Each structure stands twice: as structure tokens, then as C-alpha cells.
Amino acid sequence: MKHIIEHFVGCFEVENYHEMPADIITRLNALDRAQRGELKISLFNRAKVLGYNGDGLKAVRWLENSFAEIEKHTFRMHEVLFSPGKDIPENIAFLLDQAKDNIDVCVFTISDRKLSEKVLDAHRRGVKVRIISDDRKTYDQGSQVYGLFKAGISVKIDHSKYHMHHKFGVIDNRIAFSGSYNWTYTASKHNQENLIITTNFDIVRQLGAEFEKLWEEMYVIQ
Numbered sequence: 076m077k078h079i080i081e082h083f084v085g086c087f088e089v090e091n092y093h094e095m096p097a098d099i100i101t102r103l104n105a106l107d108r109a110q111r112g113e114l115k116i117s118l119f120n121r122a123k124v125l126g127y128n129g130d131g132l133k134a135v136r137w138l139e140n141s142f143a144e145i146e147k148h149t150f151r152m153h154e155v156l157f158s159p160g161k162d163i164p165e166n167i168a169f170l171l172d173q174a175k176d177n178i179d180v181c182v183f184t185i186s187d188r189k190l191s192e193k194v195l196d197a198h199r200r201g202v203k204v205r206i207i208s209d210d211r212k213t214y215d216q217g218s219q220v221y222g223l224f225k226a227g228i229s230v231k232i233d234h235s236k237y238h239m240h241h242k243f244g245v246i247d248n249r250i251a252f253s254g255s256y257n258w259t260y261t262a263s264k265h266n267q268e269n270l271i272i273t274t275n276f277d278i279v280r281q282l283g284a285e286f287e288k289l290w291e292e293m294y295v296i297q
Contacts, residue, residue: 231293
């Protein structure tokens with residue numbers, strides 16, 4: 076955050092914005108909604124100081140330009156994908172590869188080896204991974220769930236005559252995906268399925284809250 080603020084303050088005396096440095100764009104992309112709010116408050120407070128010490132109108136214009144640049148370089152993703160085809164598994168794999176802090180996956184069944192390997196890769200590079208799945212699907216032939224558990228990943232399942240039938244996930248608390256898509260070869264090659272990927276703050280927050288609720292209710296895999 077400090078480097079971003081210093082960049083914008085350094086632009087106060089510049090008549091026209093030059094191209095945004097790549098490292099500042101990267102830092103802006105990494106901010107979540109709350110952090111962007113903090114950044115705007117910090118710049119607003121700087122604008123008041125700059126206005127008191129000089130041209131108030133110039134400070135207002137600087138603040139407007141700064142806010143515009145923040146919005147321009149804010150990371151957003153909204154995709155609707157369908158199967159059969161490679162779009163859904165390839166996009167899930169991409170999101171798993173990009174995860175930096177945490178991956179929460181709540182899915183009925185996992186038998187797609189490529190996706191399970193992506194989960195393992197994330198776990199090995201230090202990403203906190205949690206998985207919720209259905210108890211009766213966990214031990215199906217071809218299921219990858221128990222193997223992920225044995226590899227050290229936190230896994231919980233239901234104990235019910237009914238199904239834990241969700242198919243959603245949250246990555247780094249800023250990207251969510253949800254739809255009908257199970258992590259299976261059949262879903263990608265034959266079934267009519269859908270998946271929505273979004274960075275919408277409210278949707279990410281609500282799915283994250285539901286995951287936490289289920290995590291408390293579910294049982295550690297045996």
C-alpha cells in the first residue's frame with residue numbers, strides 16, 4: 076500500500092499521467108475491495124493536505140485522476156462457462172495455479188486427476204487448501220478425495236443419508252466460482268454443465284461465509 080500511495084503522491088506535480096508502472100499495476104491488481112477503500116481514504120486525506128498547502132482545485136483534480144486510475148487497474152473477472160468442452164476445467168486449473176493464500180473447494184465429487192494435481196501443486200507451494208465433499212462419493216472408484224487427504228490437505232465430509240451436493244469454491248477470498256460442474260471427466264466431456272466465475276465482492280463474501288458454516292458442521296475424513 077505504501078508504494079502505491081507514494082506513486083500517486085509523486086504524480087501530483089505531473090500535468091498528465093504517464094503510463095502506470097508495471098509494479099504499481101500489479102500491486103493494484105492484488106488489492107481486495109477493503110484495501111482499495113483504505114487506499115482511497117489515504118489519498119483523500121493526502122488531497123486535503125495538498126489542497127491546504129497549495130491549489131485546492133488541483134488537489135481535487137489529482138484525486139479524481141487517482142481514483143480513476145485505481146478503478147482502471149482494479150482486478151475484475153466475470154465469466155460464464157459451459158460444458159462439454161475444456162473451458163470449465165481449464166479455467167478452474169488456471170485459478171488454482173494463480174492462488175496465493177487459500178483455496179476453499181466445496182464439491183460433490185472429485186475424480187478429475189488433472190484438477191486434483193493442480194490442488195496438490197497449490198498445497199505444495201504453501202497455499203492453504205480446504206476441501207468439503209460428499210461422504211459416499213469420497214470412496215468411489217476413481218475418487219481423488221481420500222488421496223488429497225493423505226497428501227496432507229484438510230478435507231471434511233458430511234455424515235448423512237442425503238448428499239453434500241454443492242459445487243463452488245473461493246480462492247484468495249477474492250474470486251468465487253459456482254455452478255453445476257462436478258470435477259469429473261464426464262462433466263467435461265459429455266454433460267451439459269455450467270460454471271460462473273466472479274470477483275463480485277458480495278458473492279465472494281456470501282460463498283465464503285457458507286463454506287465456513289459448512290466447515291464447522293462437517294466431519295474430518297477418516
